[in-house]
Amino acid sequence: MRRVYKYVWISLFTLILMGCDNLKGPEEKGEFRLSSEKFGAISYHLYGYLYEESEFYRFPYQGEKFPDIINEGYLVLADGGGLISLPGFNTPDEMNGFALVGEFETLDGARSFYEGYSNVEDDLQFETVSDTVVLYQVWVQQTSTDKYVKLLVKDILDREGDSGTLYSEVVLEYTYQADGSTSFPD
Numbered sequence: 001m002r003r004v005y006k007y008v009w010i011s012l013f014t015l016i017l018m019g020c021d022n023l024k025g026p027e028e029k030g031e032f033r034l035s036s037e038k039f040g041a042i043s044y045h046l047y048g049y050l051y052e053e054s055e056f057y058r059f060p061y062q063g064e065k066f067p068d069i070i071n072e073g074y075l076v077l078a079d080g081g082g083l084i085s086l087p088g089f090n091t092p093d094e095m096n097g098f099a100l101v102g103e104f105e106t107l108d109g110a111r112s113f114y115e116g117y118s119n120v121e122d123d124l125q126f127e128t129v130s131d132t133v134v135l136y137q138v139w140v141q142q143t144s145t146d147k148y149v150k151l152l153v154k155d156i157l158d159r160e161g162d163s164g165t166l167y168s169e170v171v172l173e174y175t176y177q178a179d180g181s182t183s184f185p186d
Helices: 002-023 107-116
Strands: 029-035 046-050 055-059 074-077 083-086 088-090 097-103 129-132 137-142 148-160 166-177
Touching (some): 029 046, 083 148, 083 166, 097 107, 097 129, 107 137, 107 148
Antiparallel strands (some): 046 055, 074 083, 088 129, 097 137, 148 166
């Protein structure tokens, strides 16, 4: 009988520890990889990121929450004549969107600006669909819940899926202002 109690207590302790992580709220800083790879045969979906839950969600997908950001992946002709997929941000809720606040030649220059960018400017014009995203840009996103995120484009990767379809991946560092203010946490 003691052995049963021991396992019950261990199970309860584990559940409490796992539950505490869910109570602390969304992650304010982090990094994620946003892909334009499409999944499905007749109808497709891709994965986008929802900051408030620090999770990826399928879009479009009935019954799931709308992510805050997806990578559309624009197919364009490359200089050599072939096709490539260039990343582009979109907000599935079609509310608010993205504003480009800086473009840099190096990751160090972009990171320095990103780290020093502490307040959302009043005159930013947010678009629901971004222009083509390139390396070392800094973007500000206003989500559909009127919260702000600053994004640093750290890397862009050209990929080819199993069926030969082209897609892009963007590695983003982010800082999320979960309380809706225009000042980013340190």
